[in-house]
Amino acid sequence: MTPFRVTLADVARRAGVSRTTASFVLSGRTDMRISPDAQRRVNAAAAELGYRPNQTARSLRTQVTRTIGMISDTIATTQFAGEVIHGALDTALERGYLLLVAETSGDPIAEKKLVDEMLDRQVDAVVYAMMFTKPGCPPDALSELPVVVLNGIDDFDGPRILPDELGGGRTAARALVDAGHHDDIYAIGGRHRTTDTPDGVYAGRLRMRGVDEVLADAGTAIAGSYECAWEPEHGYEGVASLLDEGHRPKALVCLNDRLALGAYQALEERGLRVPEDVSVVSFDDSDLASWLRPTLTSVALPHYELGKTAVATLLDGTSGRRLITVPMPLRPRDSIRTVSA
Amino acid sequence: MTPFRVTLADVARRAGVSRTTASFVLSGRTDMRISPDAQRRVNAAAAELGYRPNQTARSLRTQVTRTIGMISDTIATTQFAGEVIHGALDTALERGYLLLVAETSGDPIAEKKLVDEMLDRQVDAVVYAMMFTKPGCPPDALSELPVVVLNGIDDFDGPRILPDELGGGRTAARALVDAGHHDDIYAIGGRHRTTDTPDGVYAGRLRMRGVDEVLADAGTAIAGSYECAWEPEHGYEGVASLLDEGHRPKALVCLNDRLALGAYQALEERGLRVPEDVSVVSFDDSDLASWLRPTLTSVALPHYELGKTAVATLLDGTSGRRLITVPMPLRPRDSIRTVSA
DNA sequence: CAGTGGGACTAAATCGAGTTATCTCACCCT
DNA sequence: AGGGTGAGATAACTCGATTTAGTCCCACTG
DSSP states (O other): OOTTOOOHHHHHHHHTSOHHHHHHHHTTOOSSOOOHHHHHHHHHHHHHHTOOOOHHHHHHHHSOOOEEEEEESOSSSTTHHHHHHHHHHHHHHHTTOEEEEEEOTTOHHHHHHHHHHHHHTTOSEEEEEEEEEEOOOOOGGGGGSOEEEEEEOSOOSSEEEEEOHHHHHHHHHHHHHHTTOOSOEEEEETTOOOSSOTTOOHHHHHHHHHHHHHHHHTTOOOSEEEEOOSSHHHHHHHHHHHHHTTOOOSEEEESSHHHHHHHHHHHHHTTOOTTTTOEEEEEEOOHHHHHSSSOOEEEEOOHHHHHHHHHHHHHTTOOSSEEEEEOOOEEOOSSOOOOOO | OOTTOOOHHHHHHHHTSOHHHHHHHHTTOOSSOOOHHHHHHHHHHHHHHTOOOOHHHHHHHHSOOOEEEEEESOSSSTTHHHHHHHHHHHHHHHTTOEEEEEEOTTOHHHHHHHHHHHHHTTOSEEEEEEEEEEOOOOOGGGTTSOEEEEEEOSOOSSEEEEEOHHHHHHHHHHHHHHTTOOSOEEEEETTOOOSSOTTOOHHHHHHHHHHHHHHHHTTOOOSEEEEOOSSHHHHHHHHHHHHHTTOOOSEEEESSHHHHHHHHHHHHHTTOOTTTTOEEEEEEOOHHHHHSSSOOEEEEOOHHHHHHHHHHHHHTTOOSSEEEEEOOOEEOOSSOOOOOO
């Protein structure tokens, strides 16, 4: 494969020293005294030959591979995974680490195979990621390794990284309040109560709590909340049925951008304009948000930052049971009207 | 890290044989004669101890890591990357390979660093992927390795994998023709001629050629093509300006789903219904296609298959300058009306 | 009875680093 | 001269596998 890769022995030979000496110089160990002259010769030889240490050999000896495993349930859906990987990779690469990326598709057998393959390759640590906040724990096989859990809401004896959904909810509501909205604010999607999730999903519960808090502080409250799953069709149905029932919303809090897409469709159909008639604020800041007309003000899921934080947490070696939340910033666009007092 | 991982020596000791014998049995080599009894003992010992070979040690000796590097320019955008990685990973894992995934962000310095890190880890092969069809070649440093290029249109001395855009164009047009459409068929987006790409992009040229061929066969032709970039706003502008100029399209070929989103917006604004007044067919089959109302018939980019094919091509060792095209299947939905003859 | 030929294993080298223990000087001191 | 010291370098071991090159024993042969 790599027919003529330069080895440490080559460098040593060219510098006229032993492999040991070359190793000491190149790994910058100061506890062994090497003459300045020898150091210069070794460094020169390494540079001339373009020497790079064979990481495989080094790993065998040191038990460190400078490789992190990234296991997720799904990497396909939305841009979530892409940005998470991006953030994780940037942070890893900065420190000379690479990422073994894999997904389980939610299949425990696939997961076992995959975890075994990673352990065989001696990954130094693992990011165990879920593509949206939900229950889930890393398998026992990983218990000997540093692991952070991304987006997992189950208890876990190590660092867990989550978007600050509560703060995000507050941010969304504050965007409306700051624009002068007070009454007739409706929520579309709500906590995501379905037959599978009677209490709502984690993100739904916290976002709604944040919204409620801020509205309460402003001396008002949600005028109504349409509870449904979070796909475009449900946003459409939700808004359509609100309007049919005679409600006249001035502002909508859509619990994600796909719901907002559906909401736009329903509003358009009834001749209501965004934001002149109805302001809309949403969550996720997916690509959709900038594609809609008018563009959609959305509270971003900090995908990139989540990935970054996950890897940084692993590499900084700070372990222990901890919850790290990452802020969800507002991306202001054109879907909120400023209401004159 | 892994305090008590079982080693080959442990297995050999328990089976009462030498490491050599254990190695022969476990790697299933028949050229060395091992008694059935010894074989049974070794296999039993390995099973009892849960032995798994240390891939790092094995790699050092054999120069094979069973790890493939996947380098792309961008993994963040759209679901492209996710599905490509998914397909690549499934195929890799089937054969006991894993994927080192990384992206360059188009930055040659990041690319160099990344390629070096991969070479240091002795990846067996590399998938060099571009997230949409465009020029680009793998760096020289990879020349000693098996490499396939995904989505690259530049010449390259090895396998190249591309979606069958020409066939895709034909498929889109045939969907309209088969539904009874004949006249007043317009293209939105066209070849994607912009100041950067005066001749249009690869996908645009081939898709349009496919469309033209099928319409010609059907004894007709495109009534007009609006040339623009391929974002939603351009789709909106394109359709809006066609209508303003007095055109009355019966069907639109949108060169991707985002353009179709814009087209929907413009049609809706003018009170034109999809598909009653205007049929729409599109390309990419992104998530958008199923979110729109009505759902959008689209010719899919075979992301998963592209990833699968890339890895399969690498692992089957079939090299040499070749072009492999992957079919783009039609995903029929509700945006095409059947026109009665 | 020495010689030969396989069957069934194993000792030792190897991959390319990192690490420990040792060795060789030159120099100083008494 | 002999002994201690320490700077500067190296031989040899280690990581956990694979692989080469033998070894040992026994049956069989001429």
